[in-house]
């Protein structure tokens with residue numbers, strides 16, 4: 094069984110939600126990334142979403158845009174990201190790592206090389222924001238061959254027909270975008286998301302993750318009522334920005350935030 | 365001629381139903397935009413052949429834009445060059461001073477029929493921003509234009525024009541602060557306001573259906589030029605020359621000649637300081653295929669797939685990508701792509717100004733510079749059509765600064 098499936102199974106049997114923090118690899122410095130990944134697991138993260146920095150992050154709001162710019166100042170490449178995942182795996186063989194990014198760095202490397210390098214490094218899933226399944230005819234099978242889950246976004250604007258096609262192409266879990274907008278936007282629509290999640294449940298058994306706009310324990314608990322996983326991105330990346338290169342401070346702030354969300358999520362679920 | 369295409373007369377009709385031009389084009393966007401792009405494609409397919417829509421577009425072209433634009437024989441310049449005859453397709457005489465308005469009129473009419481109340485656009489030189497603000501003012505639609513902070517500075521006059529027209533201009537501070545970043549920001553705005561907003565892309569790039577739709581609106585240039593050339597010279601031209609930023613004025617001129625075997629086509633990119641310096645904006649001449657802004661095309665990027673910084677003296681050509689149909693035309697060999705440096709473009713700017721009394725846009729000056737070279741290799745009985753895509757008034761500041769003059 095894949096690490097992602099095993100993680101969701103384990104959590105489900107304990108009646109818990111998956112907590113998935115996002116950081117951009119190489120932000121604030123490349124040296125911060127791996128220790129921060131371990132610290133986030135300690136604080137209650139179940140899966141790590143690792144952003145691959147790209148020069149033109151069209152689906153990201155200002156917070157994650159700046160994270161990518163900071164990482165690119167250190168010339169962090171896809172190959173560097175694989176090295177970070179490898180380093181993480183030396184100590185942690187259990188926590189799934191999902192890469193989130195844009196297609197062009199993958200195209201530049203070549204799909205086949207990307208898929209095998211991802212598997213080799215210990216990457217479990219890949220979410221490519223600008224590669225809908227219709228354009229993934231070549232890449233998706235290569236990922237599957239290597240046992241890497243292709244993960245797709247479902248949006249508030251996705252029609253029933255598209256949702257059916259998206260879930261048939263996805264594995265690992267399904268990522269529902271909780272608002273019409275970019276990452277880090279402030280107008281989370283809890284009720285709309287709940288309704289959409291119910292309709293997605295009718296067409297797939299895959300776990301449902303929700304992200305974009307979840308920023309604290311309160312929003313996490315609200316969304317957690319219908320979702321299997323909570324993804325927190327910009328709120329965490331903001332702590333990296335505010336820590337301005339002080340690794341101890343950044344780590345402490347992020348650990349505090351994740352612990353609070355973890356606690357609230359665990360408490361919110363009746364045993 | 366490529367292996368798969370035996371004769372240009374048999375070129376396939378592209379894009380396919382998914383927006384592909386061979387391996388190029390397509391629909392590489394985040395899921396939230398898929399529904400909006402589908403809505404746009406369906407609306408465009410519906411109105412494209414609708415007699416009422418066509419009638420309204422033709423009327424606006426004639427009475428508001430001032431079409432047809434003349435095909436002018438630059439006799440004195442041709443004589444001095446001593447080679448082929450140069451004809452200028454005078455898109456500079458359009459309302460707002462460039463070809464951009466052909467497309468914004470078309471898309472705005474579509475926006476109105478789709479019931480959208482808010483228009484957004486990206487702009488580099490500001491010409492597309494002005495053309496968008498113009499049609500938005502006329503239709504009473506709210507208009508927001510994204511423009512890289514660097515371009516806001518070097519095209520201050522156009523920024524002011526947009527504001528006078530009632531548009532909100534938002535300087536974009538991310539990335540390289542130029543056209544590509546303005547496009548990113550416009551896309552972000554669109555996902556956030558997807559229900560009431562129509563995104564008017566200014567060139568033949570972006571996700572399907574934009575490359576085909578913008579080409580179709582701009583094809584009025586080539587249709588007119590073809591008829592005008594036959595009327596004036598009793599035959600087809602021997603060559604077409606147009607500058608290529610995103611590639612809309614070039615596609616507009618080329619498209620109606622695509623299946624005319626005898627017509628050669630030259631797209632002219634910006635070589636900036638020279639292709640060998642890396643400071644240029646010539647993805648077709650010096651880039652590799654990749655994915656950006658919703659489509660697969662030639663891009664300027666580093667070995668890790670990060671988009672490169674570009675340079676051109678003309679803001680309208682300062683873009684690391686290019687429309688996907690040009691990528692396909694390059695690969696099949698139907699069109700040739702060449703590059704002209706800042707200095708060569710400036711020389712052509714002065715030449716046309718002094719010899720023909722026409723101030724060309726710096727973008728168009730790239731096409732003129734290549735036409736000068738090409739004409740000299742051809743005999744006097746041959747004819748070249750150059751797309752004079754815009755007028756140079758907007759560039760007076762850049763030219764003066766280069767000459768060491770301050771106003």
Ligand SMILES: Cc1ncc(COP(=O)(O)O)c(C=O)c1O
Pocket residue numbers: 462463488489490491492566567568607608609610611612613614679680681725727728753754755
């Ligand atoms: C006068 C003029 N010509 C050409 C261009 C380049 O665009 P395209 O290649 O889409 O025609 C611009 C863009 O701003 C322009 O203003």
